[in-house]
Each structure stands twice: as C-alpha cells, then as structure tokens.
Amino acid sequence: MKVEDVKVVGVLGAGTMGNGIAQVCAAAGFEVIMRDIEQKFVDRGMETIKKSLSKFVQKGKISQDEMDSIVSRIRPTVEMGDLAEADLVIEAVIENMDVKKRVIKELNEIVKNQEAIFASNTSTLSITEMAAVCRRPDKFVGIHFMNPVPLMKGVEIVRGLLTSEETLEFAVEFIRRIGKEPVVCKDSAGFISNRILMPWVNEGIYVLYEGIATKEEIDKGMRLFTNVPMGPLELADLIGLDIVLAAVETLHRELGDKYKPCPLLKQMVAAGLLGRKTGRGFYDYR
Numbered sequence: 001m002k003v004e005d006v007k008v009v010g011v012l013g014a015g016t017m018g019n020g021i022a023q024v025c026a027a028a029g030f031e032v033i034m035r036d037i038e039q040k041f042v043d044r045g046m047e048t049i050k051k052s053l054s055k056f057v058q059k060g061k062i063s064q065d066e067m068d069s070i071v072s073r074i075r076p077t078v079e080m081g082d083l084a085e086a087d088l089v090i091e092a093v094i095e096n097m098d099v100k101k102r103v104i105k106e107l108n109e110i111v112k113n114q115e116a117i118f119a120s121n122t123s124t125l126s127i128t129e130m131a132a133v134c135r136r137p138d139k140f141v142g143i144h145f146m147n148p149v150p151l152m153k154g155v156e157i158v159r160g161l162l163t164s165e166e167t168l169e170f171a172v173e174f175i176r177r178i179g180k181e182p183v184v185c186k187d188s189a190g191f192i193s194n195r196i197l198m199p200w201v202n203e204g205i206y207v208l209y210e211g212i213a214t215k216e217e218i219d220k221g222m223r224l225f226t227n228v229p230m231g232p233l234e235l236a237d238l239i240g241l242d243i244v245l246a247a248v249e250t251l252h253r254e255l256g257d258k259y260k261p262c263p264l265l266k267q268m269v270a271a272g273l274l275g276r277k278t279g280r281g282f283y284d285y286r
C-alpha cells in the first residue's frame with residue numbers, strides 16, 4: 001500500500017483523539033469515516049471538529065469554504081460495516097486491550113481492501129499483541145497522535161515485532177502527508193512519549209496527594225520551572241484521568257514498581273472525575 005493509493009481513512013472512536021484524527025485526515029484531503037458506538041458520541045465528535053475548525057477560520061488560517069469542505073469529507077457513523085471501503089483504519093477506542101482486540105477482529109471481516117493498513121493510537125499498550133489478532137500482522141502499526149491532535153506536530157510511529165518495513169514506511173509517509181512529524185520507536189510499554197510523560201503526571205498527583213503543595217502551586221510551579229505549557233494536573237485533566245490511569249497501570253505492570261499509580265488518581269477515576277471530558281477533574285470546567 002502506498003499513501004497515494006489511500007482514498008478512505010476509517011477512524012474508530014469519536015472521542016478526544018478520534019475526532020482530532022478524523023479532522024486532520026480530512027483537512028489533508030482524505031475521505032474519512034468516523035465510527036463510534038452511539039449516535040451521541042459521533043454527534044459530540046462532529047461538534048468538537050466544527051468548534052476546532054471555526055477557531056482556525058477566526059484566526060484566518062483557513063477559509064469558511066475550506067472548513068465546510070473539510071467537514072463534508074467526514075462521514076460520522078455508528079455502523080462498523082461502513083468501514084468496508086477503508087484503505088487505512090486508525091483505531092482510537094478506549095485504552096483497553098480486550099476492546100481493541102475485539103474491534104481489530106471485526107475489521108478483519110469488514111475491510112475489503114486486502115492491502116489496507118490497520119493502526120492503533122494506543123498510548124501504552126502492545127502493538128505486537130494487537131497485531132496478533134489482525135489477519136495481516138505485517139500491516140499493523142502504531143500511529144500515536146498527541147492531544148490536541150490538530151495542534152500537536154509530533155506523532156509516534158511504533159514498530160510492532162511483525163510490522164513490515166513497508167508498513168513502517170507507509171506510516172511515516174502518511175504522517176508527513178498530513179503535515180505532521182513522525183518519530184519512530186520500537187514497541188515497548190509507553191513508547192518514548194508516555195514512558196517519560198506518564199510518570200511525570202503520576203508524580204504530580206503524588207505531590208498533591210502527599211499535601212506538599214496545592215494543585216495550583218504544583219501546576220504553576222512546573223510551568224514556570226520547566227517552561228511547559230501545562231502542569232501535570234492540568235495535563236491530566238486534558239488527557240482524561242481514566243486514560244492516565246490505564247497508561248500508568250500498563251507501565252506498572254510491564255516495567256515495575258516505580259510506575260505505581262497514585263491512590264488519589266484511582267479514587268478520582270472511581271468517582272467519575274475524569275477531567276475536561278466529564279466537566280470535573282482536578283479543576284472544575286462546568
């Protein structure tokens with residue numbers, strides 16, 4: 001498969017990442033089918049895309065006509081069967097290996113193009129393990145976008161044990177084609193990005209949990225001390241605390257005790273305080 005042969009990109013999940021991935025692929029001229037399990041999730045995904053594109057219009061980066069044509073290239077759906085024509089499918093469903101394997105098995109049956117590439121946007125889970133349930137594991141690769149997708153330049157390309165050289169090159173080329181910058185790494189829990197970032201976020205939560213400083217002081221401190229745009233607790237709210245916990249749990253399981261999730265993080269997830277997406281996390285967004 002060559003990037004120039006790709007006409008239709010399928011995106012699974014219309015959540016925080018799925019809608020951003022759909023947006024950037026459509027902005028690069030691809031036809032996109034964005035699938036989620038319930039109508040309200042695809043509707044919310046489309047709303048987020050329109051809001052994001054409107055900001056680009058307001059800033060004069062794209063015209064209203066361009067925005068309309070980008071939106072018209074995205075077909076939201078709840079039907080898995082609509083992905084039959086996809087040449088590339090990027091899954092961005094919840095960070096759960098069983099759910100991811102289930103959707104990959106379904107894709108095996110649905111996608112008609114035998115050369116189609118399947119990719120996962122997982123933050124930490126094994127690309128090799130997911131590829132094992134894909135009928136063509138050589139055509140499975142990690143394409144890990146950063147949040148918020150329309151603004152973040154870097155994309156991690158993860159080579160699973162059986163990912164072919166051709167598939168890896170395809171992923172690198174595709175990412176350049178949509179105006180982003182690929183960074184390649186091997187399949188290992190958390191890859192480069194979250195191996196380093198998640199312990200930082202988790203440690204920020206420990207600093208709050210141990211009463212060392214208030215949430216405001218922790219975030220302000222880290223912004224000022226290290227010149228990052230967001231502190232660890234603000235970033236956790238942006239990512240989604242459930243996603244952070246799933247990522248830290250994977251690192252803990254795969255790499256040992258130094259990645260142990262903070263009890264406060266577990267409690268907040270149990271209480272449904274997931275950050276911006278639910279209106280409340282460390283901060284209140286309501």
Ligand SMILES: NC(=O)c1ccc[n+]([C@@H]2O[C@H](COP(=O)([O-])OP(=O)(O)OC[C@H]3O[C@@H](n4cnc5c(N)ncnc54)[C@H](O)[C@@H]3O)[C@@H](O)[C@H]2O)c1
Nearest residue numbers: 013015016017018035036037092093094095122123147239
């Ligand atoms: N949030 C981040 O900052 C971030 C960054 C990089 C990567 N990721 C990864 O991206 C993936 C998605 O994360 P998110 O933050 O967008 O989660 P999210 O909870 O915002 O969205 C996930 C969506 O997947 C949908 N879904 C569940 N099962 C599905 C199925 N069978 N078919 C289609 N849709 C299904 C859910 O309904 C939900 O809308 C995860 O693997 C996550 O680790 C997240």
